[in-house]
Amino acid sequence: MLLLGIDIGTSSIKVSVVDADLQTCIASAQYPETESAITSRQAGWAEQSPEMWWEHVQKAILLAQIKKQLDPKDISAIGIAYQMHGLVLVDKDQNCLRDSIIWCDSRAVEIGNDAFDHIGHEVCLSHLLNSPGNFTASKLAWVKANEPDIYAKTDKIMLPGDFIAMKLTGEITTSVSALSEGIFYDFLCNRLSAEVLEYFGFSEDLFAAIKPVFADHGHLKQSVADALGLRAGIPVAYKAGDQPNNALSLNVLNPGEVAATAGTSGVIYGVSDVLAYDKESRVNTFAHVNYTDEQKRLGVLLCINGTGSLNRWTKTVFGADTTYQQMNTEARQIKLGCDGLRILPFGNGAERMLNNKMVGVHFQNIDLNLHTRAHIFRAVQEGIAFSFRYGLDIMRENGMNPTIIRAGKANLFLSDLFTEAFVNATGVPVELYKNDGSIGAALGAGIGCGIYTTPQEAFSNMKAIQLVEPSNPGYEAIYQEWKGLLDKQLFDC
Template identity: 70%
Template sequence: MLLLGIDIGTSSVKVSVVDAHNQTIVASAQYPEQESPIIALQTGWAEQSPDMWWQQTGKAIALCHKSGKYKPEDISAIGIAYQMHGLVLVDKNQNVLRNSIIWCDSRAVEIGDKAFADIGHETCLSHMLNSPGNFTASKLAWVKQHEPQIYADLDKVMLPGDYIAMKLTGEITTSASALSEGIFYDFQFDAISKDITDYFGFDDALFPTIKPVFSAHGSLKADVAAALQLTKGIPVTYKAGDQPNNALSLNVLKPGEVAATAGTSGVIYGVSDQLTYDKQSRVNTFAHVNYSAERRRLGVLLCINGTGSLYRWVKNTFAQALTYQQMNQAAQQVAPGSNGLYTIPFGNGAERILNNKQVGAHLINIDLNQHTPAHIFRAAQEGIACAFRYGLDIMRENGMNPTVIRAGKSNMFMSDVFTQTFVNATGVPVELYNNDGSMGAALGAGIGAEFFSSASEAFADVKQTAVVEPNGDAFEPIYQGWKECLENLLNRDI
């Protein structure tokens, strides 16, 4: 049995075909090779076209087929992972009404903050486990307020993965996990939040049918099947946000288990069985892929917007002729601490761990006589690792104390400098695995199609490739120097 996993990322769409019998990737492809654009019509805005995601999905699947390593007709189920918190709006004919307002867009911060105050901090935190903040519900409220004609034509509100599933099947569904990441879900009642819908004036009819993450979300339409060279009627049996899906791909399903990723954004994601929340909503709690009202599994998520996005900027600005691997090799020649150069990576929108402040990205203490591009490469990776440590300390305040973190050997974790710095900064060992979001989505489809009897069975043969241990506490003074720079920036307007 072959399974197709689709991962709708900010930078590109990646697909993998996985053999369910041995949980190995038969073929993978990514489109485009260059990173997809983010539309920023104003400072702090970030949009992408859902139609672009759909076109990229088709091209990535075609590239995968082109490998010739499998028969497309042997694919039996489809799973989807997607960038979280994006707002997709369609009319009654399933036409997209506007570009998606994506996860790193900051325009709705004030709307979310006002809702947090008006609904009440205790009500929001005890029921939604989060402030409405800058999440999907607040973005929908922005559209209602500023684009009334679009809102008037609105039939259904979706997350990005819901949209791709709709294009494949013609059906629109969602899940408790998806609704929770949009701050539409009330965990006390296990239903769409009446506090949110009443406050913002959202009609319940705007929300799709709620189904479990692992379930049938529709069957492949005949015309789409023909265009994608797939079999008509095969089901979409899994949909999840990229971070819950990343955790699934690393077999992080039980309370106390923790995953990390460092792509365009950086995330530490720990599983809890408690309805836990941070009083300042700096880290966020959502329904995990295996959440149910009877057996609660929550994902406690630390997100840093400026991780891979910072390193991409460094490459485009200082190293266009180099590959990321060459940049990493150059960074390895520089001693830890980058000779006093600090990088603050927060230049990709409002940061939740900073109470939705926008401090920007900064290179601090540049010495024009000593610092080279290699120092900048290393300082960027160290700054990202320090941001993870800063956020992990917030998670620790809220009872999440990981003894090991699992990560896929991809994106920033492909750099030995970054991985060792991450481990030294956090003080937590990292287990590395050769899997990614598209593989997780494929195996998720196998769980939803009931090929596997449980999620744990789906990952029984996934083996770690390395364990990276802390090698002393010499990085602690470097982190404290970085933290002082950050606090100076946070306090500069006071």
């Protein structure tokens, strides 16, 4: 029996087909090969076309079949992971009304801040576990205020994964986890937030039927099945945001367990069973994939917007003639600390952990007679690792003290140099696994359709491929210097 996982990333779509019995990937594909475009019509704005996602999903599914390693008719269920917080609007005929305002768009920061003040800080933090900030609810309020004609035509709002599930099945659903990531869910009252809906003037009719994450979210339409070579009627049995899904793919489900990822953005995601919040809302709490009213499982999420995106920008500007592996090799020739070069990696929108400030990327202490592109390659990876340490210290203030962090060996964790910097900067060992988001989504589908009786069963064959432990105390002094530069920059903002 086979399972299909779809991961809707900012840069590309990744799909994997997993053998349910062996829990192993037998085919995968990514589309496009180059990074998908982000439209930025004004500074701080970021949009993508949902129809582009759908086109790329179809092409990736067909690419996964091209080597004929599987019979696509044997696929029994579909799972979807997706970039979080994006706003998709459709009319009553399920037509998309505008491009999606995606996760790193900063236009609604002040709208969210005003809502925080008017609804009340204590109410927001105790009921929503977050301030409204720059999340989906505030983005929807921006559309309501600035594009009233589009808002008036809106029948349903959804997140990116909901849109792809709709295109596959014709049905629209949501979950508590999805509502919480949009800052629509009241954790104390176990319902849509009356305060948020009343303040923004949103109707409950805008929201789809609420289902568990692991559930039947609709069945594959005949027309789509014919186009993709699949069997009509199979369920979309799982939908989750990319970070909860990344945690699932690493079997991070219980209180105290922690996952990390360093893709376009960088995330540390820890599981808690306490309805707690950061008083400054610098880290955020959402319903995890296995959250229920009876058994609270919450994901405490630290996000750094511009990790992999900074590394990609660095390659484009300084290393267009090299591969990432060659960049890492060059960076290895530079000693720890990069001869004084420091980089602050915050150039992809308002940073939540920095109180929604737009800090930008800063190169500090460049010596034109000393520093080379190899110094820049290393300083970027060190700066990103130091930003993880800065955020992890905020999580520690809030009671999250990991003794080990699990991560997929992908994206920046493919770099031994970055992994070494991450481990030594944070002081926490990292276990690396082969799983990725699309494989996790496929196994999530297996849980949702009942092939596995528990999430633990779905990952019973998972084993770490590498353990990296702290080994170089020299990172601490350099981190403290880096932190001093960041503190100065924050003061000047």
